[in-house]
Amino acid sequence: MSYVTEVYDNLQKKHPYEPEFLEAAKRILDSLEPIVSANEEVYRKNALLERFVEPERIITFRVPWTDDKGVNHVNLGYRVQFNSAIGPYKGGLRFHPSVTQSILKFLGMEQTLKNSLTGLPIGGGKGGSDFDPHGKSDAEVMRFCQSFMTELYKYVGKDVDVPAGDIGVGGREVGYLYGQYKRITNLYEGVLTGKGLTFGGSLARTEATGYGLVYITNEMVKAAGKDLAGKTVVVSGSGNVAQYAIQKAHELGAKVVTCSDSNGYVYDPNGINFDVLCQIKQVERGRIKEYAKRVPGSEYHDGEKPWGVKCDIALPCATQNEINGADARKLLDNGCWCVAEGANMPSDADAIDAYLAAKILYMPAKAANAGGVAVSALEMSQNSERLSWSFEEVDKMLHNIMVNIYNNVATAAKKYGYEGNFVVGANIAGFEKVANAMLGQGVV
Ligand code: NDP
Numbered sequence: 001m002s003y004v005t006e007v008y009d010n011l012q013k014k015h016p017y018e019p020e021f022l023e024a025a026k027r028i029l030d031s032l033e034p035i036v037s038a039n040e041e042v043y044r045k046n047a048l049l050e051r052f053v054e055p056e057r058i059i060t061f062r063v064p065w066t067d068d069k070g071v072n073h074v075n076l077g078y079r080v081q082f083n084s085a086i087g088p089y090k091g092g093l094r095f096h097p098s099v100t101q102s103i104l105k106f107l108g109m110e111q112t113l114k115n116s117l118t119g120l121p122i123g124g125g126k127g128g129s130d131f132d133p134h135g136k137s138d139a140e141v142m143r144f145c146q147s148f149m150t151e152l153y154k155y156v157g158k159d160v161d162v163p164a165g166d167i168g169v170g171g172r173e174v175g176y177l178y179g180q181y182k183r184i185t186n187l188y189e190g191v192l193t194g195k196g197l198t199f200g201g202s203l204a205r206t207e208a209t210g211y212g213l214v215y216i217t218n219e220m221v222k223a224a225g226k227d228l229a230g231k232t233v234v235v236s237g238s239g240n241v242a243q244y245a246i247q248k249a250h251e252l253g254a255k256v257v258t259c260s261d262s263n264g265y266v267y268d269p270n271g272i273n274f275d276v277l278c279q280i281k282q283v284e285r286g287r288i289k290e291y292a293k294r295v296p297g298s299e300y301h302d303g304e305k306p307w308g309v310k311c312d313i314a315l316p317c318a319t320q321n322e323i324n325g326a327d328a329r330k331l332l333d334n335g336c337w338c339v340a341e342g343a344n345m346p347s348d349a350d351a352i353d354a355y356l357a358a359k360i361l362y363m364p365a366k367a368a369n370a371g372g373v374a375v376s377a378l379e380m381s382q383n384s385e386r387l388s389w390s391f392e393e394v395d396k397m398l399h400n401i402m403v404n405i406y407n408n409v410a411t412a413a414k415k416y417g418y419e420g421n422f423v424v425g426a427n428i429a430g431f432e433k434v435a436n437a438m439l440g441q442g443v444v
């Protein structure tokens, strides 16, 4: 039995109730086969894969909070400190009812490789809660964040573990979490990223994931001899990543005709209006169906996803497994020739098989959405030197980082005999640095 299969079989036995984690681990391990077989003896001797697949530490805690009517609630809180071989744990916090340890372990493992791809010194972590911020007042969200941090502060710090946002955690939540950390510890330090601009946040962090997604898509499209300008793009989601992917895609001359939330999607043949979208989602915290009421010519499709809409390029920016095999075949049948993932693991295994079989351009999440955490690492640097850089400086660095990621992923794929397969390329390019750091630091 191959080393990779052996490790995966063992993992399955140990964690039978963690389907999302097992799915992510299987996909990653399978695509590491070429680098693992080239280094099998040394990896086995150092139990490298056995260590790589287990988080260094998982912290779980209860989060009690009181709603505006005085009713008490208890949610679950987590932080998965996955891998610190190349830097302090780094990764977002997700507040969503679907959050479980399995989902956070899958995200932590992905994050470890993603952070390595950025070329910056950040390890991998992820955390969050099954708390649902939808429909909660600002005061309720604040009390929840304060309670969450009252436990989490013991385990994080600027050189230990630096959380940020993810689904359900944006600037408002990061601000409340930061305020409570500072109040408890009396430390004014960069313990979180995605902070407000008046208290250590980096310019361009809000835009970074969406912009980075479009920068790497552009690089991949150019390398294939094509151009983003004039192309039709389908986006899912309407949160932080989707909003700034839409803005940047329009700036580069493409036309984004859809966006969505968990209730349905809107189709706007004239291109999604960024200002209306931001008014609904950032200011009013409303539902995407409002868009169709305000923008003449647009349509709302309740209960549907946008994958049946004809497009050149698809940018899934909502959540995991939002494109299954049948959705992928619909995209391909309608002529889609490029998929780049803003969300984490939005395409299921069947969908990825369909992309690879059709040989379309496909950039997986850990490379495509790495711009967010890359600018988070730049925020950490700015906090350390107590200076802040201009929007243009940060944006230029982000652009360079995404171009480097594209080149490293494409080169690794080619080096191991999988030219054009960016799944293999991204996993191997990310893993190589983490593996070498783990080997160099001994069996810990
Ligand atoms: P937001 O909370 O800002 O937005 C999430 C969007 O996705 C909303 O439109 C939401 O709709 C939709 N969504 C969430 N869960 C589901 C679901 N189960 N089914 C259908 N739609 C859903 O989050 P972000 O934009 O920050 O995150 C989006 C994705 O990008 C996630 O996969 C995240 O992990 C990933 N990501 C985020 C980064 C960042 O910097 N923020 C960096 C890298 C990746 P609704 O409001 O109805 O729930």
Ligand code: 2IT
Pocket (backbone or CB within 6 Å): 090, 091, 092, 093, 111, 114, 162, 163, 164, 165, 166, 167, 193, 344, 369, 370, 372, 373, 374, 376
């Ligand atoms: O999935 C991700 O990369 C994020 N949610 C961003 C993490 C971060 O630390 O900025």
